Amino acid sequence: DVKVTQSSRYLVKRTGEKVFLECVQDMDHENMFWYRQDPGLGLRLIYFSYDVKMKEKGDIPEGYSVSREKKERFSLILESASTNQTSMYLCASSLRGDHGELFFGEGSRLTVL
Amino acid sequence: AQSVAQPEDQVNVAEGNPLTVKCTYSVSGNPYLFWYVQYPNRGLQFLLKYITGDNLVKGSYGFEAEFNKSQTSFHLKKPSALVSDSALYFCAVRDIDYKLSFGAGTTVTVRA
Numbered sequence: 001d002v003k004v005t006q007s008s009r010y011l012v013k014r015t016g017e018k019v020f021l022e023c024v025q026d027m028d029h030e031n032m033f034w035y036r037q038d039p040g041l042g043l044r045l046i047y048f049s050y051d052v053k054m055k056e057k058g059d060i061p062e063g064y065s066v067s068r069e070k071k072e073r074f075s076l077i078l079e080s081a082s083t084n085q086t087s088m089y090l091c092a093s094s095l096r097g098d099h100g101e102l103f104f105g106e107g108s109r110l111t112v113l
Numbered sequence: 114a115q116s117v118a119q120p121e122d123q124v125n126v127a128e129g130n131p132l133t134v135k136c137t138y139s140v141s142g143n144p145y146l147f148w149y150v151q152y153p154n155r156g157l158q159f160l161l162k163y164i165t166g167d168n169l170v171k172g173s174y175g176f177e178a179e180f181n182k183s184q185t186s187f188h189l190k191k192p193s194a195l196v197s198d199s200a201l202y203f204c205a206v207r208d209i210d211y212k213l214s215f216g217a218g219t220t221v222t223v224r225a
Binding site: 004031033035040041042043044045048050056058090092094096100101102103104105106107109 | 145147159
């Protein structure tokens with residue numbers, strides 16, 4: 001089975017702190033994605049990557065950056081956390097050329113105080 | 114851009130009754146449509162997808178979905194709901210470049 005692992009399930013940070021959310025997948029998928037999930041808004045795409053060192057902005061990239069130095073790892077970075085970034089963050093991966101089925105991690109719930 | 118809409122925030126059914134979760138889509142070209150389920154404090158799990166072919170798609174846990182091109186709908190169905198089906202359900206459409214765009218989600222509650 002495909003496994004997408006997010007290193008932290010729950011985090012509490014203070015406004016202005018730098019936050020790293022790590023995601024690792026074990027199925028050699030080319031595509032990786034970061035979404036945030038908020039009640040009533042569904043999932044919104046922050047950034048995605050098709051390959052190592054490649055990144056593309058999604059629908060809501062402001063306040064976020066990403067890093068993909070290795071194929072299996074995709075990191076989401078909040079340079080200076082703000083309270084409006086309190087949310088559930090979901091990482092996903094998929095095969096290049098696949099019809100689109102995404103495999104999700106368990107999520108990281110971030111609270112910014 | 115491709116998009117989906119889930120018109121119901123909540124669906125409540127009794128155990129054993131049919132369950133339907135609605136989804137409509139807006140796409141240019143042929144749609145690739147998906148349903149995912151999310152149990153409390155968990156990630157999303159894939160249920161089924163429509164790419165092409167038969168309009169009735171069967172998926173995991175006894176779920177199926179009907180693709181209707183004339184009504185631009187892709188409703189999720191289960192003939193007999195279980196209490197364990199209580200969860201948050203998302204419809205999604207594949208956008209260009211392998212991205213998925215999700216609906217706002219529908220909370221399903223199945224009462225015993």
